[in-house]
Amino acid sequence: xxxxxTPHVTAGVPQPRDTPxxxxxxxxxxxxxxxLGLLLTAPLFWLGLVYVVALAALLITAxxxxxxxxxxxxxxxxxxxxxxxxxxxxxxxxxxRTVGVAxxxxxxxxxxxxxxxxxxxxxxxxxxxxxxxxAVLMPLWASYLVKAYAWRSVLAEGGVVDWMTxxxxxxxxxxxxxxxxxxxxxxxxxxxxxxxxxxxxxxxxSLLEASSDLGAKTWRTxxxxxxxxxxxxxxxxxxxxxxxxxxxxxxxxxxxGANQLLGNLVxxxxxxxxxxxxxxxxxxxxxxxxxVYLTAARRSGALENx
Amino acid sequence: MRLTTAxxxxxFAGLAIASVAVLTACGTASGGGDxxxxxxxxxxxxxxxxxxxxxxYVEDGSNDPSVDWVSAFEEETGCMVESKTYxxxxxAFSLMKxxxxxxxxxxxxxxxxxxxxxxxxxxxxxxxxxxDGIFDFLKMQSWNSVDGVSYGIPHGYGAxxxxxxxDVFPDGLTSWSAVFDDAAANSGxxxxxxxxxxxxxxxxxxxxxxxxxxxxxxxxxxETQLAAAVELLKAQRQHIGEYWSDYLKEIQAFETxxxxxxxxxxxxxxxxxxxxxxxVLPDEGTTGWSDTWMISSxxxxxxxxxxxxxxxxxxxxxxxxxxxxxEAPSSQAACEFRDDCEAxxxxxxxxxxxxxxWSTPIADxxxxxxxxxxxxxxxxxxxxxxxxx
Numbered sequence: 001x002x003x004x005x006t007p008h009v010t011a012g013v014p015q016p017r018d019t020p021x022x023x024x025x026x027x028x029x030x031x032x033x034x035x036l037g038l039l040l041t042a043p044l045f046w047l048g049l050v051y052v053v054a055l056a057a058l059l060i061t062a063x064x065x066x067x068x069x070x071x072x073x074x075x076x077x078x079x080x081x082x083x084x085x086x087x088x089x090x091x092x093x094x095x096x097r098t099v100g101v102a103x104x105x106x107x108x109x110x111x112x113x114x115x116x117x118x119x120x121x122x123x124x125x126x127x128x129x130x131x132x133x134x135a136v137l138m139p140l141w142a143s144y145l146v147k148a149y150a151w152r153s154v155l156a157e158g159g160v161v162d163w164m165t166x167x168x169x170x171x172x173x174x175x176x177x178x179x180x181x182x183x184x185x186x187x188x189x190x191x192x193x194x195x196x197x198x199x200x201x202x203x204x205x206s207l208l209e210a211s212s213d214l215g216a217k218t219w220r221t222x223x224x225x226x227x228x229x230x231x232x233x234x235x236x237x238x239x240x241x242x243x244x245x246x247x248x249x250x251x252x253x254x255x256x257g258a259n260q261l262l263g264n265l266v267x268x269x270x271x272x273x274x275x276x277x278x279x280x281x282x283x284x285x286x287x288x289x290x291x292v293y294l295t296a297a298r299r300s301g302a303l304e305n306x
Numbered sequence: 307m308r309l310t311t312a313x314x315x316x317x318f319a320g321l322a323i324a325s326v327a328v329l330t331a332c333g334t335a336s337g338g339g340d341x342x343x344x345x346x347x348x349x350x351x352x353x354x355x356x357x358x359x360x361x362x363y364v365e366d367g368s369n370d371p372s373v374d375w376v377s378a379f380e381e382e383t384g385c386m387v388e389s390k391t392y393x394x395x396x397x398a399f400s401l402m403k404x405x406x407x408x409x410x411x412x413x414x415x416x417x418x419x420x421x422x423x424x425x426x427x428x429x430x431x432x433x434x435x436x437x438d439g440i441f442d443f444l445k446m447q448s449w450n451s452v453d454g455v456s457y458g459i460p461h462g463y464g465a466x467x468x469x470x471x472x473d474v475f476p477d478g479l480t481s482w483s484a485v486f487d488d489a490a491a492n493s494g495x496x497x498x499x500x501x502x503x504x505x506x507x508x509x510x511x512x513x514x515x516x517x518x519x520x521x522x523x524x525x526x527x528x529e530t531q532l533a534a535a536v537e538l539l540k541a542q543r544q545h546i547g548e549y550w551s552d553y554l555k556e557i558q559a560f561e562t563x564x565x566x567x568x569x570x571x572x573x574x575x576x577x578x579x580x581x582x583x584x585x586v587l588p589d590e591g592t593t594g595w596s597d598t599w600m601i602s603s604x605x606x607x608x609x610x611x612x613x614x615x616x617x618x619x620x621x622x623x624x625x626x627x628x629x630x631x632x633e634a635p636s637s638q639a640a641c642e643f644r645d646d647c648e649a650x651x652x653x654x655x656x657x658x659x660x661x662x663x664w665s666t667p668i669a670d671x672x673x674x675x676x677x678x679x680x681x682x683x684x685x686x687x688x689x690x691x692x693x694x695x
Contacts, residue, residue: 066684090692090695093695156562156564157562157563158562159562174564175547257548260695270400274396275687
């Protein structure tokens, strides 16, 4: 409104009342740093207290010890827990088993997710694409426990797997590590498909056409054009499935038979053994593995493209 | 103001050190609470009581409208009941340490630890009029009293039984050897209870099969005896299909045939619908539980807590609660309100004598030996994790 510039009309606008709220607002508009500080306090408080301090508490607890009979935590510094975890053959075996399961789950999920995501992003029409995205997301609407128990009955003796493989002379793998890998692969599949699908969406169709015009066959186009652009998404997807598998203990309890993973050791040490310090020390193993994994991912340059 | 990298990292290091210092300072340095004095007389009811118990011990009709013995107590005393259930003795122990509960129903593998940690107070049984009717073989035992001081009132008891699939064992079983020495015959279909306390089951078997080990009490194992039990359980581990701690999981495993032999509770047998399972108390004897209602040393409502202890030991309430859970009641009078006391061998002192009730293993040998140190629960927990591998 051009009239706002004339003194005549300005005089008609009443002077704002000098309320405390207005004074604070004036102060904040003049002091940008204070404003920024106040805006950031809540999220930083969250990040600091809930996230960093929780991790720090975990780290510190690992150096304490527990009175074996009364169960009280004694706050004396000791390296015993760390030494036990690093040197104990039990923890080495279970760590290897856990990493093996997590790697296998990641590989299986990526192998399934790549063609599915490619079909969703590049082949399916817009309508089918939407339906497929919903179909991929659908399992996330159901509870984790329901899905794990569903696999328990699917894999049970006389269950669906038994019934389907019986004509070919097969049988259900029963409860054990194969069942854990199958169930975890199923549970984390949406988390792997979605980042890869998003990554493929960003690959322009024109590049595929250009590659084809220049005489590249399907596999050459995949290897030289699609994969380099898709690599960061695959790494991101693998971080999901790998880290989620590393910490899981419920699926193992339900379909894992007599096996235990790192999560179970943490769980029994907190619950059954009431040994929080040792549990903290064990919980540091997945943290360490993830740090190594993320560093390796960063070295490969994948994280910078995220 | 722009921080240089060096100054910034110094700042972060300072922050990290400060937060570590703060955390250490406000750590969990609280020592074991004092175990408190036992009450000599009761005052007015406080109006509410919070109870920690096994599932099925405190039913107010919200799970099943026909299963309700809490409402009658609330009407009688005006003490409103808030209850929480737990899944394992170890969880109960952790929860009691919060001090949020007035009353706890503890099994023997938790009760002594609760006493030692000062979480429960002595209970003056003179103030409980239903105490007199309770079976004598349940009173003042090693899991509910310390040095002649009672720490609670017995609730119900039961045995860990051997369950087997009658299709696989048409001739029946009478020995635990089916899950130990002969487990290979059903490799991959044997099940066992998933808790360190299961080591005692192996010890009971060793008492019968390897007397030269000299085990007098399955909860008092020295290093050698524990090693023998661990060896037995590691051999068993090769043939285990799965361990169970959730009883619904075991019911399903026996119904589908994924498990065909293993340790169980009477209530599981009662719940299995396929009809091809049988339970037996093997010749070697067995382990079992005898639960105790205890009062927290930090109870906010001690009078309502005493009222609950007395009420739940009364014949009718005790009969309802123990029948629903599937265990023997604590008194003969309770059997008048149940028709299945026979099945649970209630009051049968001979049957009860074959049961080694869960007790927390401690360094001072429970069998009275003083020349050796016994392995404690922490050692059992470590051993159990190694057995599972």
